[in-house]
Amino acid sequence: MLDKAYDPKSCEDRIYKMWEDAGAFKPESCNPKGEPFTISMPPPNATGQLHLGHAVMLALEDIFIRFNRMCGKRALWVPGTDHAAIATESVVIKKLKQEGMADPRKQLGREKLVTKIAEFVEQSKATIRSQVRKMGSSCDWSRERYTFEPSLNRCVNEVFCKMKNDGLIYRGHRIVNWDPKLQTTVSDDEIEYQERRDPYYTFQYGPFQISTARPETKFGDKYVVMHPDDKRYKKYKHGETFECEWINGKVRATVIKDPASDPTFGTGVMTITPWHDHIDFALAERHGLEKEQIIDFDGRLLPVAGEFAGLPIEKARPMVVEKLKEKGLLVSVKEDYVHNVAVSQRGHGMIEPQIKLQWFIDVNKEVVPWKQDSAGLLPRSLKQIMHSVIHHGDIKIIPERFNKTYFHWIDNLRDWCISRQIWWGHRIPVFYCPKCAADKGESEKIEKGKLKMENDGSTSGIIVSAKAIDTCPHCGGKVEQDQDTLDTWFSSAMWTWSTLVDSKLTGDPSLSLEEILKRSPDFQSFHPTSVMETGYDILFFWVARMILMTTYATGQIPFKTVYLHGLIRTRDGRKMSKSDPETMIDPLDMIAKYGADALRLSMIVGQSPGNDSRLYEEKIAGYRNFINKIWNASRFVLMQCEQKGIDPRKIENGTLKMENLSIADQALLCGIDRLIVDVTKGLEEYRLSDVGDRLYSFVWDFFCDWYLELSKGEANCAVLIHGLRTILQLLHPYCPYVTEELWAQVAADGSPSLISAPWPKAGKTPKEFVQAFDQLQVVIDAISSIRRLRAEQQVEAGKKITVTIHSKKHAKLLESQRSHIERMGHVGTLVIDAKPAKHEKVASAFLKDVEVHLSLEGLFDVGKLKASLEKEQAELSRYVQGLQGKLKNKSFVDRAPKEVVTAEKAKLAEAEAKLKKVEETLLR
């Protein structure tokens, strides 16, 4: 016999091992003819711990996978981890520093540091693996991947070369986001803005006044920009120069007229710093202006700053202001000027835009062959492809409103800088031959104002190769590899397909990428993947880039559906943060305390795609209670079987003897059929919260509260077992552990474990079952009203009472259910009479076609009785009046659909009948 309460701790690990040992997570264990269903697990960073974001991701994906597996599809869920380049390297460096190493990069050197990081990552991976298992995730561990493994490196190199050959990757001097703290470039998406209050200075600059919050960048200023239509400056001509006193003496400045200058902002005149500002850079490009570096890569001023050279910018700022003030050039200072500063998401360092020779992906170049609506292939840009697959519905985003966000992001997308100056990551597969470069007289020196901006195909001495090489194919000289690594998203962008290529093939250097793909069985079977489920916060970082990279590299979309979940927040809607441990909920603690099933439900029910949800411990406890309810319901069913000497495992599926079914049995079977339909449809439509809710209330409010209670009189074990089995099947994707544990007790002999069991199908529900469902409702209503009358009249809980029921329509039915009504209503004497009669000293309830009278002989309180009747009379009168008004309204009767009018009429008749009864009773 089962224990009194469900104990997740004693089951979960054991069951997970059982599944894994049986190979249940592999698609090979599914129906070989089944259609494939694939999910690529968004790889957690191999840096630390599983958090709630992962937990919700795992829960959702596991539901998708388990449902589809049970439906007979060949379900594959590929797990893995991400090497998370910048994040991981900075975590390890921070750790080493804490351990006392002053400058790990310098002290260890590249090779040793990479080894250290790799060791750390291996440990983290092990942690993540065990935590993913704790959630019950049914992913195929034999196919586990890692974004930084050799096989993926091969894919990365191949794609890089392909893009380079197609002219989609170029090298050039562009303005990039430089993180001085981490000493690397970061992409536009990796910076965030922080609001700051700083003084805002206005200076005299020749005849003009200019304002800035960053005077320390102004050393190189030699252009003043104003709007061409600004009347105030009409007399100054574009291109004219003037001399003026500036920080370190006299400078010659040039007037530039450009519409980028906003005449309504400040004085309408600005100076520009093209080397350290995106907008200024673009402006300088338009007019062919000189660009000069003011700040070095450590955030210190360069010799152009004269006496300030070598100072960190924060220190130099007040000094520069002081100097200008002494010179009488400071016009005004506005304190507490509110502006935003760019900060690196990872290192939290202040971003300093810099011009740097870097590798970029050209998102606008139209070279990729892509399908047209009707005709053949047309060259498209990566941007256009990204737009097209969503626009034409090849990929569907849930919720749909994110389409708009996505399109907006694409519209503003600039070329993507993919090179990083860190060591942890895929090395850029580019080699330099110094000899070839020298022969052609090319140098990498940057001349002021003449930066190489074009796609850099012409540069000599650059060899792009997917294979590592030592010698130059042209001159035989020794080559050096590019020191930089790729943006981590470059490799994760290939995740859906690079994880499906055969690692034996990627080891063969003679094969092309096309051939590798063609000959990789998993890629052929399981790509495109079915659903990409991830947080909406990662739509741009990852989802968009996967679309870009996969459509380009494989010609296939990466996934058919994108399901975006929201963030899990605290009870009062705050973000959970590590720095505030009070607010943090650790999924593993919650699993230890309430079980994985309860945690899963608590994150799924009440959570809708794209919206944040709140989680708190009472919620999880609530679902723990529900899990326990399922447990005890099963315990009851098993006890019933035991009492009757029936072994549930001997009850075969689908062998119900139709002739012995009670009304309750039939109603349950009807309810189960309806449940199957709703749950199946809901899961197909990704309405996970709805479905969870539906299951919850079916199990608790119908199966337990009514069906099991009714079966206490006369249990039909076959029906009980059938109902329970179906419930366990339907619940399995949501709470895999408890259902599997119970399945072992109730499944027919020879059944597979629940994870591999088929999804239940709803047959055609017989008419009499549907009728029984409605009939049972009449009985339920009768019992409920008896209970309500008892409570209202404050009848002692255990006291047996006398009840008379009149119902012309349902007398026979109610008579057949007499024992249930007596037992569940604690009725001592029950009179059921088709003919209505007048009663004295009763409390009455008037239901549809049924009157229930509770005798108050010896226990009544007339005052109370009258009050409650009057209350009911008032409510009914109001309702009846409302309906009458509606039906008297000619336009309603004329214009509303007939069914609606008929329904309203029926309601009115019923309410009027009820009201009449109440009033008759009151008159006595």
Add this chain to the structure above:
RNA sequence: GGGCAAUUAGCUCAGCUGGUUAGAGCGCCACAUUGACAUUGUGGAGGUCACUGGUUCGAGUCCAGUAUUGCCCACCA
């Protein structure tokens, strides 16, 4: 500055394409403990669905505007 969303019971949220007297969980109140379950059962109280207009026979639901809150994008030198 641009965009997106939310606003329903004390709290957390459902309410699909407009049509019963607006629902659930938690919390609250009253009662109940030999028999699946106190991680329980029975009954109850509690809401002018943010506001103002509009469309409609009919609006929590559709439209417009207002307010408040949250998020995303842009980045005014």
